[in-house]
């Protein structure tokens with residue numbers, strides 16, 4: 001006999017406006033210019049999305065030097081790129097379309113403006129994440145100092161304050177962890193300036209709030225998203241901190257722990273900003289094979305954000 005299981009579905013979940021836009025840019029480019037179309041880095045961090053676009057005619061490369069046919073268009077991923085990338089594309093005479101999320105571009109413009117105004121800049125973010133590489137690459141090397149933790153703040157040189165000082169952040173960080181780091185920065189550097197509107201984006205904020213709302217009521221919590229998806233990994237951390245220690249990322253390489261799920265009475269499900277909704281529905285269908293599922297959608301915010309597409313693919 002199947003056991004009774006309630007699934008609390010986090011809402012908002014899944015694709016954000018920046019991801020929607022980036023995928024649409026690749027689809028439109030293939031339609032308009034034919035295949036292949038090159039894409040520098042995974043357009044968004046989701047294996048299924050990347051595999052589908054490959055089938056339609058996208059070729060993914062990590063660097064422009066890997067492009068074999070320089071007559072084909074190339075698209076830059078939603079995470080943003082250092083300034084050297086469009087510069088290299090121009091030298092190679094490549095036709096490129098920039099799918100950087102406008103909210104990441106906003107952070108790029110902030111950093112440039114601060115630099116012009118003579119500020120030392122601290123970026124709160126994760127080393128080696130493509131967004132961080134892109135943001136640091138907006139300015140000459142050494143202009144932005146990266147901090148990942150409050151411990152990193154302790155190590156910062158007090159001399160940084162010889163010039164006015166400002167911080168910016170990656171868009172997909174944990175809101176609570178970032179608040180701690182900002183508070184450490186503010187206690188070490190009293191007049192440090194922050195962004196007028198926080199850099200952590202609306203989609204990250206809403207998805208974390210939805211997880212917080214549900215996690216403490218659940219025996220297990222599942223976040224659908226790839227291992228390299230920063231915002232998805234943060235959602236698992238948020239679920240654990242909010243009270244559901246049995247929280248896991250569900251990605252292509254791991255299987256659902258059905259035996260554990262069968263012992264639960266209530267589980268939570270969320271998905272990262274780069275995970276398609278059909279993966280959520282597939283997960284629910286799989287669980288239904290073993291449990292009598294009742295679904296409850298827990299909505300913490302409505303999202304109506306839509307970003308314009310670049311004219312070149314319209």
Ligand code: SF4
Nearest residue numbers: 016018019101171201
């Ligand atoms: S998570 Fe936020 S910053 Fe990243 S693509 Fe989506 S809207 Fe843009």
